[in-house]
Amino acid sequence: MQARDRIGDRYELTYPIGRGGMGQVWAGYDERLDRPVAIKFLRQSEVPEDERAVAAKRFRREARATARLDHPGVPAVYDLGEHGEDLYLVMQLVRGIVLADHIAEQERLPVHEAASIAAQICSVLDAAHRASLVHRDLKPQNLVLTPTGAVKVLDFGVAALLGPAEASRLTTTGRTLGTPAYIAPEQAAGSRVGPVADLYALGCILYEMLAGRPPYQATNAPEMLRLHMGAPIPIVTEHRSDVPDDLAHLLFCLLAKDPAERPPSAAEVEKLLAPFLGGRPAHPSAPPPRTSDPVGSTPTADAAFVPPSRQDFTVVRARAQQLAEHERFVQAAELLEGFLRTCDVHPGAWQVVALRMDIANLHMLAGDLRRAGQQFEALADDLEQAATDLDLAENCRRRAATCRQELAGPASSITSGIDTMA
Structure with missing residues (x-):
């Protein structure tokens, strides 16, 4: 298996998470629902022939066992299927x-x-x-x-x-x-x-x-x-x-x-x-607003594939544009966030500003209005503080206001941000 392989005509593999004696786990993307997933494979060719029936039954049992547990401490199960001779289980990809x-x-x-x-x-x-x-x-x-x-x-x-x-x-x-x-x-x-x-x-x-x-x-x-x-x-x-x-x-x-x-x-x-517990709740409250700041994680993290820093800014942005045109907004945003974390560019450089604007627009298109609004506001604050592009800062304020209005009132059409990535 390789990155960019398609599974079940809807899941795209992004990077390997790990492997065991009988299988592999990959991070991937559900193209149909535009979300990151974990895909666990049972490689039947790697299982001794006399144990394959038991291994397959155990694998299907894992899917049923996990799917029946409606608890925030258990990753959600999304799908179960076959890919050639292999079985696969699609689950929530966990950051941490x-x-x-x-x-x-x-x-x-x-x-x-x-x-x-x-x-x-x-x-x-x-x-x-x-x-x-x-x-x-x-x-x-x-x-x-x-x-x-x-x-x-x-x-x-x-x-x-x-x-x-x-x-x-x-x-x-x-x-x-x-x-x-x-x-x-x-x-x-x-x-x-x-x-x-x-x-x-x-x-x-x-x-x-x-x-x-x-x-x-x-x-x-x-x-x-x-x-x-x-x-x-x-x-x-x-x-x-x-x-x-x-x-x-x-x-x-x-x-x-x-x-x-x-x-x-x-x-x-x-x-x-x-x-x-020292006065601390055993179960944390709702997660704080997500940001594009780097988060320490293991290969089980629910981040998109993080490209090497040597990848050209224009190439990465074009790839994000392509994903956005196929309505894979979350994947496009996480691609850019990963690149932004790895690129060695001054925070005030126009490339960084452009990427941050793209990311906020993509989250807006994906319907994550709270996160998009926070990103627009943060970018506006930075632009005004640096006094580098006050017109763009005002644009960010307007977009942040649109996000607040959408969150507060009846849904209306969201202004497309795809063209801002050109």
Whole structure:
């Protein structure tokens, strides 16, 4: 697969996000609805022939399992289909940083931040468990922190349904699904797995956020499984003295070997975490207005393909014009935003001003009037402060006013901004 390949006659691949043993994940664009997406592929040619039927069934189950979870902490599922011999799943593309990378950078997170992240994970787990789903592979690598502080839980690919109608866990004979560093003892032993197995994994993640390392460390997977099943429960305060005793006790209970000794539900754990949030809400409020400022992100970010800075300004602008003519306004705007972040040009240069005007116009055309209005106002402020082009500044003020009027009153036609990109 390559960038610009088309999938399902509507999705264009932009850049690869990652790959695993049996598949790949690409960032892409839904040309029909003009929005960024993530496209996850199951490459059946890379699956052993005797396992393909099980892998395909598990892949389709992931689509159903994720689609049924109506929760802001779970990426939305948009589509499921086939591309040649491969299966693909189209999902919301999430902007943010993977929790594993955040821990690696910070080593130990502040107590209130770790508690907030854990509480948000609990909210997702509560929704999943009420829908009779157990994640079974919860780990920092499939948790994403968005720029607003919200947590997204990814990859329900090994989720098991609790209901009798679909009792099969799709476990290949002789294999244990899950990641050894975060696997519950009963899961490591191949026993029946229930919701409290996810709470054990949550305990491992919370421990790592606080201590800077997982609760158990081993040189190989079998040894790690043995530690989860039989080693003493580690005490987090032995590695970090500022963890409150009540939080340390909750963590000890989450890591209990016997499932019956763990808290009874994710909702209960979320309540027990509340005192440690430091007065901060566990669930961030509505996101602040988006801007074109660079946002630190991982390959899972919902940004458009960021072109190399050596790309010519005229070429990039022409490409954005082409996208806009096909009503792919969001993709065009994000293309220009990516270029603007990488180009080595003085902020007051005419090229930068032109790109900012283009971006605001594109967001206006896409219907994101609040964002467009803010961008027009910001550009007008900068132009007036520099006293470089007062006529353009006045033009920006008028366009910002149009955006405010559209937001406040009945919809009317939006003046086309495509011609300003010529």
